Amino acid sequence: MTLFQKYEERAQTELLDEVNFAKELGLYPYFMELCSEQGPIVKFGDREAIMFGSNNYLSMTTNPKVKEAACQAIEEYGTGSTGSRLLNGTMDLHTELENRLAKFIGTESAVIFSTGMQANLGTLSCLLGKDDWVVSDEQNHASIIDGIRLSKVDKKNKLIYKHNDMDSLEKSLKKIPKGEYGLIVTDGIFSMEGDIAKLDEITELAETYGAGVYVDDAHAIGVLGPYGRGTAAHFKAEKKVDITMGTFSKSFASIGGYIAGSETTCQWVKHRARSMIFSASSPPSAVATVLAVLDIIEKDDSHRQKLWANAKRLKKGYLEAGFDIGHSASPIIPLIIGEDIKTFTFFKELLAQTPRSVYTNPVRTPATAVGNELLRTSCQSSFDFETIDEAVEIITRIGKKLEVI
Numbered sequence: 090m091t092l093f094q095k096y097e098e099r100a101q102t103e104l105l106d107e108v109n110f111a112k113e114l115g116l117y118p119y120f121m122e123l124c125s126e127q128g129p130i131v132k133f134g135d136r137e138a139i140m141f142g143s144n145n146y147l148s149m150t151t152n153p154k155v156k157e158a159a160c161q162a163i164e165e166y167g168t169g170s171t172g173s174r175l176l177n178g179t180m181d182l183h184t185e186l187e188n189r190l191a192k193f194i195g196t197e198s199a200v201i202f203s204t205g206m207q208a209n210l211g212t213l214s215c216l217l218g219k220d221d222w223v224v225s226d227e228q229n230h231a232s233i234i235d236g237i238r239l240s241k242v243d244k245k246n247k248l249i250y251k252h253n254d255m256d257s258l259e260k261s262l263k264k265i266p267k268g269e270y271g272l273i274v275t276d277g278i279f280s281m282e283g284d285i286a287k288l289d290e291i292t293e294l295a296e297t298y299g300a301g302v303y304v305d306d307a308h309a310i311g312v313l314g315p316y317g318r319g320t321a322a323h324f325k326a327e328k329k330v331d332i333t334m335g336t337f338s339k340s341f342a343s344i345g346g347y348i349a350g351s352e353t354t355c356q357w358v359k360h361r362a363r364s365m366i367f368s369a370s371s372p373p374s375a376v377a378t379v380l381a382v383l384d385i386i387e388k389d390d391s392h393r394q395k396l397w398a399n400a401k402r403l404k405k406g407y408l409e410a411g412f413d414i415g416h417s418a419s420p421i422i423p424l425i426i427g428e429d430i431k432t433f434t435f436f437k438e439l440l441a442q443t444p445r446s447v448y449t450n451p452v453r454t455p456a457t458a459v460g461n462e463l464l465r466t467s468c469q470s471s472f473d474f475e476t477i478d479e480a481v482e483i484i485t486r487i488g489k490k491l492e493v494i
């Protein structure tokens with residue numbers, strides 16, 4: 090038997106049975122083809138859906154100035170960089186973005202990567218040595234988990250604390266022997282349930298136990314803190330966070346990732362992070378997109394304020410209808426269902442509505458704990474209250490039908 094024959098068998102039993110089962114029930118929810126831009130209303134084929142499943146928090150994917158900047162960058166710089174940042178792949182645009190980001194976030198320096206996943210993989214794996222300790226929230230994003238896996242940290246030095254639980258974090262920190270080095274890693278806004286890390290308490294504990302702090306602001310940059318400067322700015326804890334990581338795939342309406350921190354740390358990462366060194370840099374249009382979004386949000390906080398007003402409206406609608414929205418404190422608002430099949434049925438029913446349906450993200454393990462299956466919904470700044478109310482009305486109707494509420 091060859092590896093691929095073995096794999097065929099494995100795929101059949103482990104994956105395809107599950108996929109086909111879901112398809113037969115008409116509940117398979119993945120890889121749906123969108124036929125429009127990622128706006129507040131999207132199209133699947135010729136059918137319209139209210140987009141409640143996007144990370145386009147500031148609705149910048151369709152902003153005319155942003156689109157124009159991306160097109161202009163293609164005209165000026167072409168379509169691709171064709172190389173690693175280390176060699177031929179650094180354009181003046183890349184350096185400009187690093188400088189602008191550092192200034193925006195309030196750090197000495199920043200380094201950009203081609204995706205946020207690569208930023209976490211490359212940075213965590215090159216910062217953590219064999220004898221270091223890492224203390225990570227149990228609900229951190231997969232890219233953090235994999236970045237830690239890629240590092241040389243000894244298995245016994247990897248500590249997972251209960252989600253946003255400061256007692257559990259402190260217990261973990263106490264395990265770090267005197268004279269050894271620890272790093273606390275947390276999402277800023279948690280990606281599935283929309284709650285916010287208790288960064289004020291985390292940074293205090295870090296000070297007490299002499300640990301470093303690494304915050305993944307993928308969902309918080311552009312959303313939290315004055316002008317969207319992120320979780321540390323929200324808690325006025327900028328000086329207490331060693332590294333902020335983020336992505337351009339959400340509020341920045343592009344693709345790419347970054348870390349921001351001290352000049353020395355950034356130099357280390359630039360010369361040691363394998364996901365950066367051995368991968369081509371971001372295309373000029375992607376970088377110019379982020380620069381154009383920065384141009385807007387540095388001066389104008391209205392998109393973010395609209396986003397929060399919309400999130401407040403949506404949250405109120407859900408709570409009045411009786412949904413369990415967990416501990417959401419951000420524009421990511423989950424509807425906790427607690428069961429696989431019901432979650433997928435809810436998702437499909439919402440999409441089947443006419444004349445307009447609602448697109449949400451069905452989430453199951455490993456993205457959330459078993460028993461906590463949920464529909465992840467999220468706001469955009471460009472929604473109007475009418476659209477939000479329309480979606481809440483549809484969601485409430487289906488929620489009642491499926492006895493979720």
Ligand SMILES: Cc1ncc(COP(=O)(O)O)c(C=O)c1O
Nearest residue numbers: 204205206230232280307336338
């Ligand atoms: C918390 C978090 N970190 C990192 C990433 C990875 O970002 P990217 O999409 O840029 O690879 C994501 C993306 O979903 C995320 O939610």
